[in-house]
Amino acid sequence: MPTITDAEFGEIVVKRQSLAKSVSLKIAPDGRLRVTMPVYAPVVAAKMLIKTSRKQIRELVSKHQATFSYTENQQIGKSHHLLIQSTTKSSNVKIIGTQILAEINESESIKSAPVQQIIRDKILIALRKEAKGHLPRRLSFLAEKHGFSFSRCKITHASSRWGSCSSSGTISLNIGMMNLPFELIDYIIIHELCHTRYMNHSTAFWSEVAKFDPQYKTHRNELKKYSPHV
Secondary structure (H helix, E strand, O other), X not given: OOEEEEXXXXXXXXXXXXOOOOOEEEEOOOOOEEEEEEOOOOHHHHHHHHHHOHHHHHHHHHHHHHHOXXXXXXXXXXXXXXXXXXXXXXXXXXXXXXXXXXXXXXOOOOOOHHHHHHHHHHHHHHHHHHHHXXXXXXXXXXXXXXXXOOOEEEEEOOOOOOEEEOOOOEEEEEHHHHHOOHHHHHHHHHHHHHOOOOOOOOHHHHHHHHHHOOOHHHHHHHHOOOOOOO
């Protein structure tokens, strides 16, 4: 996908969709601004939207950062830890073992979109590594334990959905799941496994979920407190 580099907002992804009827902008799950536009629209249309909507974009970014900002040391996923330090050198973020070390130039605001994005980029790498190591194995374990079958497991972060199951039996799981408690990870996996039998959310589907997760209603409500955005 083409990108636009903006001095204030950093990298903005341009995504063309066949079903899109107009040019719109939102924050994608990976924290980047994303302009969605019809396949026939020129990139200049995305640049014009950004130019004429700077106030609205600032409000959108501010709202997002209020929930999804990295300004303090914190736990990331199940095994990584974010450590933020000030430096006189150029801002740089690197992964050392299970530590995500963010060295931010003292003249830059850690809350700025470009700085937040370079931190987020490394966090995504860490979460993807954790997800690839845990989610497929857990999916296989629960499938075997409860008598389910699926064709393959796909690790993704393309949308705001925690997971999905295709008609061919491919189960997609979001890397953002690694920020969830283990019981909610299992709930999502069981939810998607049940879709291999019921490709809907009918009464029969929820009855199937209840067989393998009697507390699914509690888990479903708890999941609303979280977001797969990073």
